[in-house]
Amino acid sequence: MIEIPLPGKSVRGSRTGRPIMALLDLLGRRWILRILWELRDESLGFRALQARCEAMSPSVLSQRLRDLGRARIVEQDERADYRLTAPGARLLAALLPLHNWAENWAKSATSLPPAGYSSPKKRSAPR
Amino acid sequence: MIEIPLPGKSVRGSRTGRPIMALLDLLGRRWILRILWELRDESLGFRALQARCEAMSPSVLSQRLRDLGRARIVEQDERADYRLTAPGARLLAALLPLHNWAENWAKSATSLPPAGYSSPKKRSAPR
DNA sequence: GGTACCGCTTCGAAAATCGAAGCGCAAGTG
DNA sequence: CACTTGCGCTTCGATTTTCGAAGCGGTACC
Numbered sequence: 591m592i593e594i595p596l597p598g599k600s601v602r603g604s605r606t607g608r609p610i611m612a613l614l615d616l617l618g619r620r621w622i623l624r625i626l627w628e629l630r631d632e633s634l635g636f637r638a639l640q641a642r643c644e645a646m647s648p649s650v651l652s653q654r655l656r657d658l659g660r661a662r663i664v665e666q667d668e669r670a671d672y673r674l675t676a677p678g679a680r681l682l683a684a685l686l687p688l689h690n691w692a693e694n695w696a697k698s699a700t701s702l703p704p705a706g707y708s709s710p711k712k713r714s715a716p717r
Numbered sequence: 718m719i720e721i722p723l724p725g726k727s728v729r730g731s732r733t734g735r736p737i738m739a740l741l742d743l744l745g746r747r748w749i750l751r752i753l754w755e756l757r758d759e760s761l762g763f764r765a766l767q768a769r770c771e772a773m774s775p776s777v778l779s780q781r782l783r784d785l786g787r788a789r790i791v792e793q794d795e796r797a798d799y800r801l802t803a804p805g806a807r808l809l810a811a812l813l814p815l816h817n818w819a820e821n822w823a824k825s826a827t828s829l830p831p832a833g834y835s836s837p838k839k840r841s842a843p844r
Numbered sequence: 845g846g847t848a849c850c851g852c853t854t855c856g857a858a859a860a861t862c863g864a865a866g867c868g869c870a871a872g873t874g
Numbered sequence: 875c876a877c878t879t880g881c882g883c884t885t886c887g888a889t890t891t892t893c894g895a896a897g898c899g900g901t902a903c904c
Binding site: 602610615617621624677680684693696 | 814
Binding site: 747762763764775776778779797 | 849850851852853854855860
């Protein structure tokens, strides 16, 4: 059985139960951010959602929709299409600025050395 | 060899090269969001960072720091401590509202049915 | 010399993810 | 009615990712 991160529960990497830790655990699972993104302005059925994500595994999609459902971030409408709940929509709104950031990221990234990033420093200076 | 998502590159779930897709892929990797969060207002060394995340695997931490380094989101200072770059700090700023959202999430979640969420609808209505 | 940190790698085990196949169902078609 | 089509979703073996204990080489201090 897999733990679905919920506020107040112990999650991966934190036993404090702080809500932000549960959220970071949940959002850090593969495809979760993408699913939210694809639901940003329309409801989608299971297979439509799968198609938007270049045919992600149906097993994982099913799992993620359960996760998001239990977290009350996503729900199904009367047609069984998936859509954001009211809190889910607010969460997505908080994520929208990422789009702009990514555009700027793209601009600066193309003007950077193409391969090999600055090698890591070896060790710390004396404390 | 593992692909590090960069704008313009083909990433998991999207061959369009749209920057937002690369970003969602990167942020959706385990521990990435948490690492950014822990670096939000201080530089941390490798082991300190590991300790903040309840002893996450050093192998994964190392991998993630490489990912974030190549994406120019994290860099090392002269003491070899890890810190956010200028764009990295802007990215984090975009993520800060998540904290507030999570707090409200926690409030509403405690007043919900504790187990078993509304069963999924079976199939779609006619189109 | 010895001790105590440090950044980070290695490598086998465990867990998550993938993906092709396909089940059961409802609605539409002839 | 039989047949097809599309749907939500599960199953299960293969692949990939993550875990985590151990430890290496280095610096600093004693």
